[in-house]
Amino acid sequence: MTIPEILSNEGLRRREFPVAREKIFLAHAGVCPLPRRVADAISKCAEESTLGDQEAFMLSRITDARKLASQLINCQPEEIALVGPTSLALSFVAAGLKLRRGDNILIYHDDYPSNVYPWMAFAEKGIQVRLLNTRGLGVIRTKDVIGQVDENTKLVALASCHFISGFRIEIDAVGKFLRESGILFCLDAIQTLGAFPTTVEHVDFLAADAHKWLLGPCAAGILYVRRELQEKLNPPIYGWHNVRNPNFVTQETIEFKKDARKFEAGTQNLIGLVGLIASMEMILEIGVENISAELLRKRNFLVPALQQKGFTVLNADAEPKNASGIVSFFHSGKDLTAIHKKLSDTNILTSLRVDRKGQNYIRIAPHFYNTDAELQKVLGLLS
Numbered sequence: 001m002t003i004p005e006i007l008s009n010e011g012l013r014r015r016e017f018p019v020a021r022e023k024i025f026l027a028h029a030g031v032c033p034l035p036r037r038v039a040d041a042i043s044k045c046a047e048e049s050t051l052g053d054q055e056a057f058m059l060s061r062i063t064d065a066r067k068l069a070s071q072l073i074n075c076q077p078e079e080i081a082l083v084g085p086t087s088l089a090l091s092f093v094a095a096g097l098k099l100r101r102g103d104n105i106l107i108y109h110d111d112y113p114s115n116v117y118p119w120m121a122f123a124e125k126g127i128q129v130r131l132l133n134t135r136g137l138g139v140i141r142t143k144d145v146i147g148q149v150d151e152n153t154k155l156v157a158l159a160s161c162h163f164i165s166g167f168r169i170e171i172d173a174v175g176k177f178l179r180e181s182g183i184l185f186c187l188d189a190i191q192t193l194g195a196f197p198t199t200v201e202h203v204d205f206l207a208a209d210a211h212k213w214l215l216g217p218c219a220a221g222i223l224y225v226r227r228e229l230q231e232k233l234n235p236p237i238y239g240w241h242n243v244r245n246p247n248f249v250t251q252e253t254i255e256f257k258k259d260a261r262k263f264e265a266g267t268q269n270l271i272g273l274v275g276l277i278a279s280m281e282m283i284l285e286i287g288v289e290n291i292s293a294e295l296l297r298k299r300n301f302l303v304p305a306l307q308q309k310g311f312t313v314l315n316a317d318a319e320p321k322n323a324s325g326i327v328s329f330f331h332s333g334k335d336l337t338a339i340h341k342k343l344s345d346t347n348i349l350t351s352l353r354v355d356r357k358g359q360n361y362i363r364i365a366p367h368f369y370n371t372d373a374e375l376q377k378v379l380g381l382l383s
Helices: 003-008 010-016 036-048 056-073 086-096 117-125 142-146 171-180 270-286 288-308 336-345 372-381
Strands: 104-107 128-131 153-159 184-188 205-208 222-225 327-330 351-354 360-364
Touching: 003 010, 003 288, 010 036, 036 270, 056 222, 056 270, 086 117, 086 184, 086 205, 086 222, 104 117, 117 128, 142 171, 153 171, 171 184, 270 288, 288 327, 288 372, 336 351, 336 360, 336 372
Parallel strands: 104 128, 104 153, 153 184, 184 205
Antiparallel strands: 205 222, 327 360, 351 360
16 A cells, blocks of 8 residues: 555545544544554454453564564664553653762753653752753754753753654754763654654664554554663563563562563553554555655645745744644634634544643644645635
8 A cells, every 4th residue: 555546546545544534634643543454453353352361362463563663763673662651651761760969851841741741850859950942842953952961961852843843853963962972862752653764773762652643542652772771771660571470480589571571561552552563564564754755745735825824834944854744833813722623613633732822723734644635625714
């Protein structure tokens, strides 16, 4: 299945993406609808689970999940933990880091709360939590990071893409500088994984759930921990799955497993992982590079059209390397809440977001299967 096939064959599009039968879904930066193949995989798993041990027939698929995830982010399967929500994965990293008074970390305070609160908690331990200064909402340039760390900075935690502005950071450039400076780099990748190439050559930790651009189920995400750091990062959780217990016999000492499984305390969300596997297979089949090219094409169509209607588009002039599938806009003379409701009442699903200053935005986040005709309909209603 390819993007041109999907966009030129309405029957195929509606079969593979049932939401398209009744709605124009443009909120993939929020919580996505499930594609047919993902829902079918989950349904089949649930049905098979009525016939015996739920876990027994899933063990091989768990291995598949690690392999597929490793292909997506270019790492080894042993560096992948299947822990579920992004918030949980990031909290595991924060709780496992050993920092001392006098150390500091750098975060972005206007990031999504999942990637802020775990790091803010360090302040209670006497660690300085620095808040990154930027020239605009979510506009995090490599030089901003370089200029705001010092010899006491131990970690930088950023999102690969801002959830409102849609600004994508230069992961490799930031990560390479931090690696050379001996500073750890943690990436919340939920807004790019499945939409844009998101690899970990220069990343130490990465977390992402499946329910946005990966088109997977909720609470079926991944945590990447670089192999060299796995021994140094101990989780705050203990269970039968991540602590050694041969034949389920508790040992005298706690000995974690030697790979990323040390972050999986107990039985995984098996049905969710089946959906995650199906979604990752689909994304890899279509090709992340193909998806990102299509999303940028849609963005290049939407931005000038919205500007012509008098809307201000965040990061309208972003370079391709910093642009994403998120297009957020506002108009000082219009009631965006009313516009958002108008769209919703017409079965056009977008997101309404607000920044720290109280400014409302309508956020459009189409995926590869959305058609130009759907986008044209939205623009028509915004007139």
